[in-house]
Amino acid sequence: MRNKLDRKMDAILRREEAGVRRKTIQNRTLRKLASNQLSVLGIVIFAVILVLCVGAPLFTPYDGISMSLAERYAPPSAEHWLGCDQIGRDIWTRILFGGRISIGVGLGSALIATILGVSLGTIAGFKGGLFDGIVMKVSEVMMAFPQMILVLIMVTITGPSLWNLIFIFAVTGWPSMYRMTRSQMLSLREEEYVQALNAFGISPMIIAFKHVLPNAIGPIFVNITLSTAMFILQETALSFMNLGVPLDQATWGNILNVAQDISVLKDYWWMWLPAGIMVTLFVLSINFIGDGLRDATDPTQIG
């Protein structure tokens, strides 16, 4: 074992001396991420789907809104790669444009929830005291609800709409982010460099946000990926039950909505299966990236 490692190091040294060693990525986290095959695959799938959706008009001649009654329930063909839906809209187009909304809802609410949770967690964790006590109690109350139930109650109060959904996901999503940041802060604030900065008389909030928070960035990024995946899945589930984004706007969940009809489910697979595969692939890619990030930012793992 020992010899094997030695030989490996020797080989690397020799190549380095000969000047043939490939230039590697300097950042340790990125290097570890790039050497993880699954997360590279995840990044590729993620990027491809993102480009397809953001640049949707480049990849389809249709607009996804105008109906063509002659082509209702049309199966996949050369003109319509994934066929048409019950009112003759091109499915491929709807999946691309729907992806814009679904990804936007997922990423957007995850980012808002993160900003909210991380700022609260940083302040509360670093300062402690009454503020920490209050925010902690609020997060306890919110986390006592099963997330789906809380989301559904709030949908009932605010009514279903795109912006309400983002708001609701952000409001129900921040507590886990807050808990995580807070616990990171609690351990990081005992470090010696924090005491040194304190001794210099630097304001505590600057220490917290500028000097301590960057050290907790790994788990925060992992949490963003997890929340994005969860919110995208919840959007599809809510839209499937007609409680998400209103049906006139294409989202992955709204495309899947037609599968409630047993005859559609049975005879017109192209109307729902491709959208389902797209959601699953996208969430899968996010999970791969998240797993890779977790390993890459974990200092106990070598690489």
Add this chain to the structure above:
Amino acid sequence: MGTYISRKVLSLIPLTLAISFLIYLGMELMPGDAVSFLLPPDALASLSPEQLEQMREALGLNAPFLVRYFRWLGGILRGDFGYSLQSGVPVSEILMNHLPATLELSIASLLMSSVLGIVLGMISALRKGTLLDHTLDVVGMIGVAIPQFLLGLILVLLLCLNTNVFPVGGRMAYANQPLLERLNYLFLPALVNGFSMTAGVMRYARSSMLDSMGRDYMKTARAKGLPEWRVNFLHGLRAAITPVVVLIGFRLPMLIGGAVVIETVFQWPGVGELFIKAIRAQNTPVVMMIAFFSVLIVLMSSILVDIVTAWLDPRIKLS
């Protein structure tokens, strides 16, 4: 142990009170006035504003918010959960009718996902690096990524519509069949509801088992000459299972949330389906009582997880 549990239960009381207040606040915020729900539209139209005002007074709707809240809370403590705005039936009665179906589904999916997840995770760990291990890994990753209702739909299509292995939906063929004869109705919804949890438990059990396999007590057990299955199951699994139980406890709220969606897909006549219907009809008392009960279940289960972990792992002391 006893003092620990009673202290824990007592500490939940303020939390529960805060949540009940929030839930009442939510009921007040929801659109619609209770009077307009209680009367058919034509009767409502024939009433003068004064008569409406009288009705509000008689129903106690004009009292200050806090008074109304405490009146509502007192009712709950006496077992009076209010009345459904759709049918006028007491909410407690409606819950009683729907609860057995949901309990059946939840317990089945909980059992299925924990047993299946632990067993598959263990097999994966013992057969590390084989084709079986990789296959299970891929299935697990897809299981976490696929929307559960979509998995449900695909299984319904394959196993119910194309081949008649299982019935399409519902809970029983006719009233009051014994549980054993209804298993074919229960199997698919329970599998789908527990699927992502199975995948999660499996991945966790695998790494936990791998971790415990290299430990000294496993070597000791082997050195004593115990047969391999005893070493793996009795010594390895027991140590590996504690973190898995904690995970199962954490996932329980997701199982409850998932049941809402799955019951809708399979037309399972439980609380989840009732919840969605009540939300569509803005039937506030029903919505809020179900939410309240789901919170109570989550809080109770967190205590239960503590107790089970202490029982499984002698190193943990409850204090």
